[in-house]
Amino acid sequence: xxxxxxxxxxxxxxxxxxxxxxxxxxxxxxxxxxxxxxxxxxxxxxxxxxxxxxxxxxxxxxxxxxxxxxxxxxxxxxxxxxxxxxxxxxxxxxxxxxxxxxxxxxxxxxxxxxxxxxxxxxxxxxxxxxxxxxx
Amino acid sequence: xxxxxxxxxxxxxxxxxxxxxxxxxxxxxxxxxxxxxxxxxxxxxxxxxxxxxxxxxxxxxxxxxxxxxxxxxxxxxxxxxxxxxxxxxxxxxxxxxxxxxxxxxxxxxxxxxxxxxxxxxxxxxxxxxxxxxxx
DNA sequence: CTGATCTACAACCATTTGGTTGTAGAATAG
DNA sequence: CTATTCTACAACCAAATGGTTGTAGATCAG
Numbered sequence: 508x509x510x511x512x513x514x515x516x517x518x519x520x521x522x523x524x525x526x527x528x529x530x531x532x533x534x535x536x537x538x539x540x541x542x543x544x545x546x547x548x549x550x551x552x553x554x555x556x557x558x559x560x561x562x563x564x565x566x567x568x569x570x571x572x573x574x575x576x577x578x579x580x581x582x583x584x585x586x587x588x589x590x591x592x593x594x595x596x597x598x599x600x601x602x603x604x605x606x607x608x609x610x611x612x613x614x615x616x617x618x619x620x621x622x623x624x625x626x627x628x629x630x631x632x633x634x635x636x637x638x639x640x641x642x
Numbered sequence: 643x644x645x646x647x648x649x650x651x652x653x654x655x656x657x658x659x660x661x662x663x664x665x666x667x668x669x670x671x672x673x674x675x676x677x678x679x680x681x682x683x684x685x686x687x688x689x690x691x692x693x694x695x696x697x698x699x700x701x702x703x704x705x706x707x708x709x710x711x712x713x714x715x716x717x718x719x720x721x722x723x724x725x726x727x728x729x730x731x732x733x734x735x736x737x738x739x740x741x742x743x744x745x746x747x748x749x750x751x752x753x754x755x756x757x758x759x760x761x762x763x764x765x766x767x768x769x770x771x772x773x774x775x776x777x
Numbered sequence: 778c779t780g781a782t783c784t785a786c787a788a789c790c791a792t793t794t795g796g797t798t799g800t801a802g803a804a805t806a807g
Numbered sequence: 808c809t810a811t812t813c814t815a816c817a818a819c820c821a822a823a824t825g826g827t828t829g830t831a832g833a834t835c836a837g
Contacts, residue, residue, distance in 0.1 A: 520667075522667070523665050523666060524665075525665075526661045526662075526664040526665035527661075527665035527824095529661040529665075530658050530660075530661035530662035530664075530665055531658060531825085532654040532657070533825095535657070538738065542738065542741050543745055547783075547784095548783075548784070549783055549784080557825090557826070558826075559783090559784085560826085560827075560828080560829095561825070561826055561827075563785075563786090564824090564825075565825085568824095568825095581783090581834065582782070582783050582784075582833060582834040582835060583782095583783065583784085583834090584785095588742070590742055593735065593738055593739065593742065594739075596735055597732070597735045597736070597739060600731055600732045601732070603673065603674065603677065603728055604729075606674060606677050606678060607677050607723070607725055607728070610677055610678055662794095666794095668795095682814095683813075683814070684812080684813055692795090692796070692797090693796075693797065694813090694814085695797075695798080695799095695815090695816085696795070696796055696797075698815075699794090699795070700795085703795095716804065716805075716813090717803060717804035717805060717812070717813050717814075718804090718812095718813065718814085719813080719814065719815095
């Protein structure tokens with residue numbers, strides 16, 4: 508997205524990882540579990556029909572997305588929720604919501620104008636001349 | 643996922659698709675674009691370095707996730723934002739936020755108690771005997 | 778010490794994803 | 808009518824995902 512100069516790059520990948528992590532029912536369930544209670548990796552694995560290694564991988568995905576952190580305790584690894592990731596995702600969706608509302612306001616403004624001879628269509632085509640693209 | 647009985651099934655897949663759709667920078671950019679302005683598929687494709695077909699696929703992913711809808715106009719296909727999907731995603735993350743806050747409250751309550759001889763650790767292990775999983 | 782448990786990680790496999798090119802149909806422009 | 812534009816879709820490919828089994832190192836129980 509627009510990678511205008513710098514800085515967005517890493518953040519984009521970070522956001523990709525965040526939403527990717529949420530895009531799996533098992534992982535969402537794990538996040539919910541470890542938010543409420545305390546679970547070791549094997550404690551989590553016992554909850555699902557899949558193998559221990561599979562759950563281990565899911566936890567790893569959540570960890571890379573900063574949604575979860577592991578803490579060693581004896582021979583166990585305790586998985587705990589990391590609220591930062593969740594907040595980031597929420598804030599991002601909130602931004603989209605804000606953009607949406609701004610757009611609604613703009614349209615309301617247009618409709619509220621004294622009908623300046625123009626056609627009814629919103630008429631905001633592309634041809635925006637934005638610098639760059641990249642995703 | 644555990645698919646306890648019924649009902650959650652479709653919703654889970656729907657949510658999977660939602661977050662999956664957001665887990666790509668180009669797609670997030672498309673959502674932002676079509677929220678603000680009006681774009682045909684080729685109008686969008688012109689913004690990115692990838693091929694037309696690639697952008698077409700991204701739009702299709704967003705469409706399956708109910709984040710976007712296409713409307714035929716002459717030989718063009720106008721892509722417009724569908725706010726419902728965005729709202730669903732937001733509401734879901736809000737639920738997680740609520741769970742998190744409830745947990746924080748619970749812990750605050752525990753700390754506020756008159757120190758009932760228990761150890762300092764929160765001590766909420768699994769062994770919860772929770773009925774099923776999905777909620 | 779011995780055995781059981783918890784974890785990490787490698788290797789493998791099937792499917793999905795994100796991209797490409799190419800072909801073909803519909804609508805518009807001249 | 809012909810040429811161009813916009814779209815749809817198939818076929819293909821490399822890489823990532825989500826799962827498996829197997830092996831091996833740490834830690835705890837007896």
